[in-house]
Amino acid sequence: MTSATATAPPPPPSAPVRPPLPPRRLYPGLEPSDRAFHGVARSVGMFVLVMTGSIGLFLGYQSIPTLRHYGLHFFTETQWNPELNKLGIAAVLVGTVEVALVAMTVAFPLALMFAVFITDYAPRRIKGWLVSAIDLMAAVPSIIYGLWGFFILQPHAINLARWLSQHLGFIPIFHVDTDPNAAVWQQSRYTSSAFIAGLAVSMMAIPLACAVMRAVFDQAPIGEREAALALGATRWGVVKSVVLPFGKGGIIGGTMLALGRALGETAAVLIIISPAYVIKPRILEAGTQTTSALIAGDFGEASKSQLSALLTAGFVLFLITIIVNTIAAIVIGRSRSGAATEI
Amino acid sequence: MTAATDERSYLAPMPSRPDLSVSHDLPGLGEARRGPARLDALEVSAWFGETKVLESVSLSMPPATVTALIGPSGCGKSTFLRILNRMHESVPGAQLAGEVHLNGVDIYTAGYRVTQTRKRIGMVFQKPNPFPAMSIADNVTAGLGLTGRKVGRSERSDLIEDCLARAGLWAEVKDRLSRPGSALSGGQQQRLCIARALAIGPEVLLMDEPCSALDPTSTRRIEETIAELRDDVTIVIVTHNMQQAARVSQQAAFFLAEQGTPGGIVESGPTEQLFEHPRDPRTDDYVNGRFG
Numbered sequence: 001m002t003s004a005t006a007t008a009p010p011p012p013p014s015a016p017v018r019p020p021l022p023p024r025r026l027y028p029g030l031e032p033s034d035r036a037f038h039g040v041a042r043s044v045g046m047f048v049l050v051m052t053g054s055i056g057l058f059l060g061y062q063s064i065p066t067l068r069h070y071g072l073h074f075f076t077e078t079q080w081n082p083e084l085n086k087l088g089i090a091a092v093l094v095g096t097v098e099v100a101l102v103a104m105t106v107a108f109p110l111a112l113m114f115a116v117f118i119t120d121y122a123p124r125r126i127k128g129w130l131v132s133a134i135d136l137m138a139a140v141p142s143i144i145y146g147l148w149g150f151f152i153l154q155p156h157a158i159n160l161a162r163w164l165s166q167h168l169g170f171i172p173i174f175h176v177d178t179d180p181n182a183a184v185w186q187q188s189r190y191t192s193s194a195f196i197a198g199l200a201v202s203m204m205a206i207p208l209a210c211a212v213m214r215a216v217f218d219q220a221p222i223g224e225r226e227a228a229l230a231l232g233a234t235r236w237g238v239v240k241s242v243v244l245p246f247g248k249g250g251i252i253g254g255t256m257l258a259l260g261r262a263l264g265e266t267a268a269v270l271i272i273i274s275p276a277y278v279i280k281p282r283i284l285e286a287g288t289q290t291t292s293a294l295i296a297g298d299f300g301e302a303s304k305s306q307l308s309a310l311l312t313a314g315f316v317l318f319l320i321t322i323i324v325n326t327i328a329a330i331v332i333g334r335s336r337s338g339a340a341t342e343i
Numbered sequence: 344m345t346a347a348t349d350e351r352s353y354l355a356p357m358p359s360r361p362d363l364s365v366s367h368d369l370p371g372l373g374e375a376r377r378g379p380a381r382l383d384a385l386e387v388s389a390w391f392g393e394t395k396v397l398e399s400v401s402l403s404m405p406p407a408t409v410t411a412l413i414g415p416s417g418c419g420k421s422t423f424l425r426i427l428n429r430m431h432e433s434v435p436g437a438q439l440a441g442e443v444h445l446n447g448v449d450i451y452t453a454g455y456r457v458t459q460t461r462k463r464i465g466m467v468f469q470k471p472n473p474f475p476a477m478s479i480a481d482n483v484t485a486g487l488g489l490t491g492r493k494v495g496r497s498e499r500s501d502l503i504e505d506c507l508a509r510a511g512l513w514a515e516v517k518d519r520l521s522r523p524g525s526a527l528s529g530g531q532q533q534r535l536c537i538a539r540a541l542a543i544g545p546e547v548l549l550m551d552e553p554c555s556a557l558d559p560t561s562t563r564r565i566e567e568t569i570a571e572l573r574d575d576v577t578i579v580i581v582t583h584n585m586q587q588a589a590r591v592s593q594q595a596a597f598f599l600a601e602q603g604t605p606g607g608i609v610e611s612g613p614t615e616q617l618f619e620h621p622r623d624p625r626t627d628d629y630v631n632g633r634f635g
Contacts (some may be wrong), residue, residue: 124435223472227536229433231486231543232462241489245476336475 056318063312065305074312080277080294082306089313091277095194095288096317099269100262102198102283107205107262108255114206115213119220120239131214138207146268149200154272157199158190161284165190176285192274194288200268209258212332216250217243249335256328260321266292291317379406379577380446380463380546382427387441388605389422389431396422398605399441402596404547409569409578411588411614414598414629419606420581423598424549427579428464429457445547462490465545465576469552471532473524473539480520482535483507486543502542509575510538511568530561537568541576548572550580554587566591585630589618597626 030038067074070087077088118130161176162185168174178189224242233241244251269290275297276287295310302310382404389397397419404410412420425431426439429450442449450460473482483503487494494502503520507513512534516527524535533553540548550569554562562584569578569591582588588595595614600606610617610626621627 221472223468223470224474226430226433226466226468227472227474227539228485228489230428230430230461230466230468231489231539232458233486233489234458237489241474241485245474 056315056322059311059315059318062308063315066308066312069305070309074309078277078279080289080298082303082309087309089291089316091279092289092291092294092313093316094279095273096263096290096292098194098281098283098288099198099201099265099273099290100259102195103201103205103262103265104255104259106199106202107209107258110202111206111209111213111254111258112251115210115217116239116243118210118214119217120235120243134207134210134214137203138211140203141267142204142265143267143271145200145203146271148203149196149268149272153199154191154196157196158187161190161193161195165284173281173283175282177282189286190284192272192286194273194283197269197272197288197290198262198283200272201262201265204265204268205258205262208261209254212254212257213247213250216247216254220246246336249332253328253332253335256324256331260324260328263321263324264292264317265290266296269293270296377463377544377546379408379575381406381444382464382547382577382579383444383447384423384427385442385444387423387426387439387443389419389426389440390436390438391434392436395605396600397426397439398607400598400606400608402608402611404577404579405594406577407574408594409573409580409592411592411595412579412581412598413583413585413588413595414606414609415600416583417606418598418600420598421551422606424466424551424579424581427547427549428461428466430461430466432457458490462486462543463545464547464549465540465543466549467533467536467540467551467553470556471529471536473527473532473535475523475525477524478521479507479516479524479527479535482524483538483542485539490543492543506538506541507535509541509568509572510534511564511571512538528561530557530564533557533561533565534568537565537572541572545576547577547579550578552581552583555583562587585618585632589614597621597623597629599625599629 070077074088075093076090077086078091079086079088080092081087114130114134118127118134122130162180164174165176166180169176169180176189178186220243224246225238228238228241270293273289273293274287275289275294277289278287280288291313295314298306298310384400384402384404387397387400388395400419400423402410402423412424414420422431427443431437431439439451443451445460445463450464474485477485480500480503483506484494484499487499487502504513504517507516512531515531516522516535524532527535533556537548537553554565557565566587569580572578580588580591592614594612595617596611597609597617598606599609610621610623617626618630621630627633
């Protein structure tokens with residue numbers, strides 16, 4: 001427009017000078033079918049927001065009496081002893097984070113390697129099978145992983161735990177308060193630990209993280225892959241120079257999503273751990289407690305005030321999970337791979 | 344492991360003649376710049392799955408010459424080009440027959456490493472594809488890292504300047520080498536890709552419609568670059584633009600795939616002859632814009 005007016009011959013001097021036109025109003029009316037779909041989609045979207053919001057409000061409202069009664073001590077007290085009126089989530093939160101971190105330490109490299117294998121190494125004909133297999137892992141109920149962890153994994157994992165404490169026991173997190181080199185070693189000191197619970201939870205974190213990473217790796221632009229290949233790159237060269245840089249957002253986002261899952265995992269943890277309300281960094285040692293396992297375990301016999309305390313713990317977990325997931329969403333959205341349409 | 348078996352299955356239609364007297368790397372590897380090489384395609388056919396897309400194509404691409412591959416869309420030019428540096432086999436279901444000789448040695452000989460072949464025969468694609476996360480300088484040297492070649496700091500900066508200069512981009516980017524490659528214009532990105540391909544010292548450079556996504560000014564700039572590179576490296580270029588083929592090439596080959604038949608070369612020869620005095624009436628029709 002402007003260029004057209006610029007090149008147009010100047011108006012004769014007698015003509016009145018018209019002011020430039022202001023932007024005019026547009027009426028982008030929706031077709032009735034579009035409008036109907038718009039309405040349905042919007043109400044479904046609103047429903048999700050309302051559900052999440054009302055859960056948060058309910059938890060927040062329920063936790064008011066507890067927070068009023070215990071104040072900041074609720075966050076610093078390690079004991080959970082309603083009878084003695086001593087009650088806090090310090091130990092529980094530490095246990096929650098420990099289990100989640102163990103789970104992610106195991107799940108992250110496995111999920112990453114599995115995703116890279118599926119997208120870049122697996123023969124085409126088994127690729128679909130591998131994807132189904134990993135998706136099936138996500139479909140197994142968590143209680144099954146709990147039973148598996150308790151009956152099948154634990155008898156073997158305690159040997160690994162002992163080995164770790166023998167060789168890395170000088171690091172506080174791998175220390176166990178018993179003699180790992182004793183001829184008859186105390187097996188029970190190594191059972192029901194954050195370590196073993198974390199191993200079981202990692203089985204649930206892997207498919208989630210892997211699915212996100214795989215989806216993102218698959219979108220790595222074919223043009224850049226071919227550019228690397230044409231330069232004489234090996235498959236690993238393509239992964240290193242194209243797939244991983246492109247998929248960075250998906251790697252971080254998928255890991256955070258899985259971390260959110262690991263933080264909230266209940267049934268498997270409840271089966272494996274034996275409750276202990278102390279802040280301890282010794283992840284291999286028997287006894288720990290997580291927020292969700294605490295709620296699930298104590299919920300049945302709780303009085304009204306105890307219930308409020310449990311819901312407060314749940315509220316804290318809810319906030320942590322929301323924060324982790326929000327960060328994940330932001331990271332995915334900001335990265336190149338998250339904006340999938342733009343290549 | 345899987346790579347080896349995959350390659351073998353791709354090569355299945357070709358008679359294999361294992362030559363035990365040669366090493367597993369193609370001869371003459373290692374040096375940075377070896378000068379232009381001769382490339383000969385001998386009775387090359389290609390399939391995607393069950394569909395045959397190329398039928399017995401033979402073409403000699405002499406050293407230090409620009410060879411243009413012309414023809415309508417879907418006639419197998421790009422497939423033929425991708426067979427010349429073994430990119431064809433990266434497509435699932437792709438197969439081929441025939442031989443491609445680089446300085447007289449078949450690049451498809453059993454046991455030859457595909458990565459070594461691609462190091463010697465570089466490629467520039469239709470759509471500029473610099474690595475977006477890397478700086479301009481890192482893009483130029485990306486191939487060195489990918490092929491495991493280590494260079495010192497001063498050698499590296501010399502190489503960057505040399506390759507960018509040969510690609511005709513140095514003057515425009517010398518003050519912003521650490522900026523991301525994706526910040527350049529389309530034409531500059533394409534020349535960056537040429538510089539990146541030159542950095543590993545190829546003897547042959549394949550260009551698959553390098554200007555089709557570019558504006559006329561950038562196109563002219565790339566054509567100048569091609570003319571300047573001709574003495575250093577043998578160039579094979581696929582183009583839809585008749586004038587471009589006439590301007591940049593010394594030799595041309597006209598590909599055609601008639602209704603339901605695989606593509607093949609109708610006529611090849613010196614560019615001038617192909618455009619001025621085509622022997623085949625179909626070539627005459629095509630270069631004079633009567634079809635395609």
